[in-house]
Amino acid sequence: MGRITLDKVRKAFGEIEVIPPLDLTIEDGEFVVFVGPSGCGKSTLLRLIAGLEDVSGGEIRINGKDATNVPPAKRGLAMVFQSYALYPHMSVRKNIAFPMKMAGVPQDEQDKRIAAAAAALNLTDYLDRRPGQLSGGQRQRVAIGRAIVREPDAFLFDEPLSNLDAALRVGMRMEISELHKKLATTMVYVTHDQVEAMTMADKIVVLHAGVIEQVGSPLDLYRAPRNKFVAGFIGSPKMNFIEGAEAAKHGAHSVGVRPEHLAASPSEGTWKGTVGVSEHLGSDTFLHIHDTGLADTITVRVGGEFGLHHGDTVYLTPQLDKIHKFQADGLRIE
Numbered sequence: 001m002g003r004i005t006l007d008k009v010r011k012a013f014g015e016i017e018v019i020p021p022l023d024l025t026i027e028d029g030e031f032v033v034f035v036g037p038s039g040c041g042k043s044t045l046l047r048l049i050a051g052l053e054d055v056s057g058g059e060i061r062i063n064g065k066d067a068t069n070v071p072p073a074k075r076g077l078a079m080v081f082q083s084y085a086l087y088p089h090m091s092v093r094k095n096i097a098f099p100m101k102m103a104g105v106p107q108d109e110q111d112k113r114i115a116a117a118a119a120a121l122n123l124t125d126y127l128d129r130r131p132g133q134l135s136g137g138q139r140q141r142v143a144i145g146r147a148i149v150r151e152p153d154a155f156l157f158d159e160p161l162s163n164l165d166a167a168l169r170v171g172m173r174m175e176i177s178e179l180h181k182k183l184a185t186t187m188v189y190v191t192h193d194q195v196e197a198m199t200m201a202d203k204i205v206v207l208h209a210g211v212i213e214q215v216g217s218p219l220d221l222y223r224a225p226r227n228k229f230v231a232g233f234i235g236s237p238k239m240n241f242i243e244g245a246e247a248a249k250h251g252a253h254s255v256g257v258r259p260e261h262l263a264a265s266p267s268e269g270t271w272k273g274t275v276g277v278s279e280h281l282g283s284d285t286f287l288h289i290h291d292t293g294l295a296d297t298i299t300v301r302v303g304g305e306f307g308l309h310h311g312d313t314v315y316l317t318p319q320l321d322k323i324h325k326f327q328a329d330g331l332r333i334e
Contacts, residue, residue: 001063002076002154002186003028004049009058011044011210018044019210021058026154026188026203031180034190035197036207036233042190043158045207049188050079050156063153078147079156082163084139086131092118093127096145103150110149117145120182121175137168141175148179154186161196173200194234198222206230228330231256237286237301239324242294252325252333259286259301261322266308269315273298275308289314 004026011019019041026032034042047053049060051072060068067075086095093114100110118124121141131139140160147155161169177200180187191197197204198218206213214226225231231239239256247255273292278285285306289298300316308314325333
């Protein structure tokens with residue numbers, strides 16, 4: 001069981017309230033991602049759940065029991081940090097075994113858990129190596145293995161892939177997602193990378209200045225963002241926003257349209273502009289369009305072989321059923 005409930009939980013440092021009272025329920029077995037820009041409170045919220053920070057108000061319940069003042073080691077949670085925090089003089093085997101040794105787990109049980117964790121993380125051939133002989137991705141897997149052998153009710157991940165290069169990040173993303181399927185254990189994962197959030201989560205919690213802006217599945221947030229902040233944060237490249245007369249035509253203070261919901265043509269369309277920088281990614285090209293009279297830059301996603309270049313005239317046509325409308329206060333108009 002790994003159900004976590006936050007009831008009016010708040011956090012203040014002196015007079016500064018970094019997390020106003022919030023409510024959130026993480027169901028048993030869910031993969032929940034906290035996402036938001038730097039300073040939004042996502043890591044602080046994770047640390048409150050872990051017990052590494054004291055709450056300033058409210059209650060944290062784990063599996064229905066009040067854990068607000070329970071020490072971290074007694075909460076039944078395992079945390080994986082951004083830094084691997086491995087003991088350099090110990091082998092992989094001893095690093096993974098360390099929390100079990102501290103807990104007094106019998107040696108035969110330790111061996112069994114180490115073998116199972118190593119098999120799940122493709123570390124079996126590396127158990128006798130030291131961390132210095134491993135790649136960054138392998139070291140992060142060792143840190144995850146050390147958490148697995150504790151057999152926790154839930155795993156807490158604090159930006160675990162931030163120190164890895166782009167290719168390793170993609171690989172580890174897949175490995176952690178597969179691990180979640182194998183273990184069927186609750187996982188709470190913090191990242192500032194919305195691509196990680198979209199590809200890994202069952203449920204995303206979008207945070208801004210300590211406030212939960214929206215909770216939902218990745219596709220829910222993509223298709224129906226609650227406000228402009230969520231609309232601009234979820235999706236890559238980010239949504240284009242337009243105000244003024246064009247927004248008024250749609251009965252809104254502002255409208256948003258994603259780059260993939262714009263068609264580009266060299267000869268005809270709704271909005272006329274000039275091609276600026278083109279980002280060629282192979283299968284896709286991102287065109288940054290200027291001189292539309294709508295916004296400083298409109299980004300459009302087109303096929304990789306699209307034949308327009310810097311300075312060319314281009315016409316853009318939005319998919320009308322994919323235009324998002326927002327009020328003056330930023331809330332979505334249904």
